[in-house]
Amino acid sequence: MSAAAPRAGTRGVRLLPPVFRTLLALGLVVVPALGGVLPEDEADVMYHSYSGGDITVRGPSVLIRKKVGDNLSLTYNYYEDMISSASIDVKLSASPYHEIRRQNSFGADYLHGKTTYSIGYIHSREPDYIADTSYYSVSQDMFGDLTTITLGYRRAWDNVYRDLCAAPHPTNSECPDIINDPTFHQRADHWGYSFGLTQVLTRNLLALVNYEIDTDQGYLANPYREIRYASPGGVGFTLAPQIYPGTRTSNAASVQLKYYLPWRAALAGSYRFYHDTFGVTGSTLETDYTMPVWKGWIFDGSLRYYRQTHASFYSDLFPYANYSNFEARDRELAAFDSWTLGVGASYEFQIPHAPWIHKSTANIRYDRMMIDYKDFRDALLAAQYGAGSEPLYKLDANVLEAFLSIWY
Amino acid sequence: MRVRQEPWAQQRAGAANPRRRAAALLAALTLGAGLAGCTSIEPWVKPYEREHLADPIMALSRNSIAASYRDHVFETREGSHGATGAVGGGCGCN
Amino acid sequence: MRNRLAAIIAAAALALPALAADPTGGPAPQFTLAARSGSNVSLAQYKGQVVMLNFWASWCGPCRQEMPLLESIYKKYNRLGFTLIGVNVEPDSNAANEWLKQTPVSFPILYDKESKVSKMYDVAGMPSTVIIDRRGKVRVLHRGYKPGDENEYLDSIRTLVRE
Numbered sequence: 001m002s003a004a005a006p007r008a009g010t011r012g013v014r015l016l017p018p019v020f021r022t023l024l025a026l027g028l029v030v031v032p033a034l035g036g037v038l039p040e041d042e043a044d045v046m047y048h049s050y051s052g053g054d055i056t057v058r059g060p061s062v063l064i065r066k067k068v069g070d071n072l073s074l075t076y077n078y079y080e081d082m083i084s085s086a087s088i089d090v091k092l093s094a095s096p097y098h099e100i101r102r103q104n105s106f107g108a109d110y111l112h113g114k115t116t117y118s119i120g121y122i123h124s125r126e127p128d129y130i131a132d133t134s135y136y137s138v139s140q141d142m143f144g145d146l147t148t149i150t151l152g153y154r155r156a157w158d159n160v161y162r163d164l165c166a167a168p169h170p171t172n173s174e175c176p177d178i179i180n181d182p183t184f185h186q187r188a189d190h191w192g193y194s195f196g197l198t199q200v201l202t203r204n205l206l207a208l209v210n211y212e213i214d215t216d217q218g219y220l221a222n223p224y225r226e227i228r229y230a231s232p233g234g235v236g237f238t239l240a241p242q243i244y245p246g247t248r249t250s251n252a253a254s255v256q257l258k259y260y261l262p263w264r265a266a267l268a269g270s271y272r273f274y275h276d277t278f279g280v281t282g283s284t285l286e287t288d289y290t291m292p293v294w295k296g297w298i299f300d301g302s303l304r305y306y307r308q309t310h311a312s313f314y315s316d317l318f319p320y321a322n323y324s325n326f327e328a329r330d331r332e333l334a335a336f337d338s339w340t341l342g343v344g345a346s347y348e349f350q351i352p353h354a355p356w357i358h359k360s361t362a363n364i365r366y367d368r369m370m371i372d373y374k375d376f377r378d379a380l381l382a383a384q385y386g387a388g389s390e391p392l393y394k395l396d397a398n399v400l401e402a403f404l405s406i407w408y
Numbered sequence: 409m410r411v412r413q414e415p416w417a418q419q420r421a422g423a424a425n426p427r428r429r430a431a432a433l434l435a436a437l438t439l440g441a442g443l444a445g446c447t448s449i450e451p452w453v454k455p456y457e458r459e460h461l462a463d464p465i466m467a468l469s470r471n472s473i474a475a476s477y478r479d480h481v482f483e484t485r486e487g488s489h490g491a492t493g494a495v496g497g498g499c500g501c502n
Numbered sequence: 503m504r505n506r507l508a509a510i511i512a513a514a515a516l517a518l519p520a521l522a523a524d525p526t527g528g529p530a531p532q533f534t535l536a537a538r539s540g541s542n543v544s545l546a547q548y549k550g551q552v553v554m555l556n557f558w559a560s561w562c563g564p565c566r567q568e569m570p571l572l573e574s575i576y577k578k579y580n581r582l583g584f585t586l587i588g589v590n591v592e593p594d595s596n597a598a599n600e601w602l603k604q605t606p607v608s609f610p611i612l613y614d615k616e617s618k619v620s621k622m623y624d625v626a627g628m629p630s631t632v633i634i635d636r637r638g639k640v641r642v643l644h645r646g647y648k649p650g651d652e653n654e655y656l657d658s659i660r661t662l663v664r665e
Contacts, residue, residue, distance in 0.1 A: 044471065046473055046477070048477050050481055063472070063473050070649065144450070145455070145627075202453065203457045203460055204460050204461075206468065208468055210492070212490035214490060250490065252488065252490035252491035260461070264465070266463075266465045266466050272492070274487075274488035274490070276487075280488070282487055290465045298464075306486060306488075308487050332486060333487050338485075338486070346470070365474060367478070367481075401474050401478070403471070403473070403474060405471060454620065454621075454626075455628040455630075456559065456591035456614075456617055457617070459559065459592060462561045
């Protein structure tokens with residue numbers, strides 16, 4: 001049987017291993033360093049779209065924030081991902097799929113003097129994955145409000161399921177009848193601690209330092225993705241299930257500087273270093289330029305470089321079956337370089353006949369992500385080039401955000 | 409023939425240590441933060457000198473759901489996560 | 503013994519800065535600044551009246567929020583020997599003047615472009631409000647503004663106006 005045919009019983013390949021999916025939940029609520037000021041009342045409506053590598057994910061995100069009294073601010077966010085995937089992983093070992101992930105987030109910020117206490121809860125749900133996250137943080141202004149220190153803690157629980165295709169269907173077409181696999185239910189737990197410091201250095205210079213340590217435990221693998229090992233005959237490789245370690249600890253530290261330029265523009269630069277016990281090391285370097293032009297318009301441009309080394313148990317093609325205790329071929333754990341170029345525009349306007357809205361903006365942002373994998377190959381071309389000699393995979397993606405914000 | 413990968417066996421036993429270390433760090437920082445509130449270091453940038461810092465273009469993030477979404481796109485495609493932090497600075501009012 | 507001495511000195515050193523710069527209770531530092539009306543204005547002109555100095559900037563949200571309330575306080579108590587002076591702390595007054603065109607106030611606005619007066623009054627938060635009694639003594643120093651603070655101002659003004 002050709003290795004490229006969909007395996008019986010598997011429905012589709014998920015976008016990512018579950019260990020990353022809990023981050024989908026947290027990634028959508030940035031815990032702010034509030035210090036001694038509550039955030040303003042605000043409502044945002046956003047349309048987001050990611051398109052690249054034959055995966056399209058798009059959907060809305062709606063945020064409402066309102067003060068209750070003088071000391072409490074409440075936030076609610078609804079977020080949806082409509083996923084349509086025929087990615088390289090999908091094409092290799094499963095069938096294209098559509099699914100929807102829905103997420104609800106609730107947050108509260110309480111101000112007492114110069115300290116803000118925040119708590120929040122996020123619930124993310126899709127047909128085969130349920131993630132719950134709770135987070136708590138304390139943010140304090142000190143030294144004449146030049147310094148803000150934020151300490152955060154988060155705890156997440158994941159329930160991982162698996163979908164199956166109940167009806168036979170042709171290769172590379174969608175499954176007509178998807179059911180849940182009643183025999184598959186796994187759990188993953190996550191803990192995270194973070195420290196943030198915002199410091200005013202001069203009247204024109206701000207600095208931000210962040211440190212985060214996270215631990216993941218439980219089922220961190222992906223029920224659909226597979227590894228391949230070299231085998232004689234056919235296309236030169238055989239697919240096999242991936243095996244992940246049951247625990248991971250990761251550390252990340254970043255520093256950012258933002259400078260006010262004399263002609264009224266802002267230049268920011270940041271660096272982040274990441275390392276985890278999977279063996280992945282990531283370095284991120286980014287620079288952003290913000291410039292007001294004409295009346296009411298602000299333009300942004302950014303350039304980001306990211307370099308990653310592969311996980312110690314990652315390989316694009318293992319030499320033989322059962323090569324090591326832990327094996328993965330997820331390209332998120334591969335070695336690669338990535339450049340992202342971004343541009344954005346924001347326009348501030350008045351809404352007529354609505355004086356209760358004291359500020360409103362229309363915004364658009366476009367990023368072009370270009371990833372060059374160093375040790376992940378396009379396995380669909382194995383027959384043509386030989387297993388292990390296929391060209392290295394490249395991914396170009398377009399990311400778009402269009403949103404409207406009002407402050408009332 | 410299986411290749412033993414030592415670090416995982418050690419890591420399982422040591423998994424609690426990073427958490428304990430982090431908890432200790434958190435406690436120390438909270439204590440430090442509490443004490444710091446008591447001392448008086450004269451601010452070298454006066455409140456009336458914070459005009460540039462209060463300009464919306466100097467905000468570390470002008471919109472939270474847009475910034476979060478962008479972080480999320482990178483995190484789902486890369487192996488790194490975290491320390492993308494937080495928002496602060498600003499006008500120093502109140 | 504040495505440790506206890508060191509501890510006392512350390513405690514004193516920590517406490518001192520907090521006491522040093524508060525002008526409340528002392529005579530109000532005198533100054534002369536250019537006014538929006540064009541001429542120069544001195545604090546000495548208002549001796550015998552209750553004077554409220556409000557240090558503000560157009561870039562400061564709570565300052566802008568407070569201004570209409572200050573305007574109504576000024577209108578109400580002006581006839582009773584009370585005056586309100588807005589001290590704008592911006593080195594470049596253009597933004598402030600633009601904002602005042604849209605949100606006009608009738609009390610005098612002075613420009614402290616070199617932050618001399620801000621330093622004299624130890625402005626440590628934006629906005630800052632100082633209330634000076636009829637004899638020229640600083641009686642109230644209020645930092646920041648939250649909705650509801652105007653009631654505190656009114657209480658102080660009512661008391662001082664009756665003196």
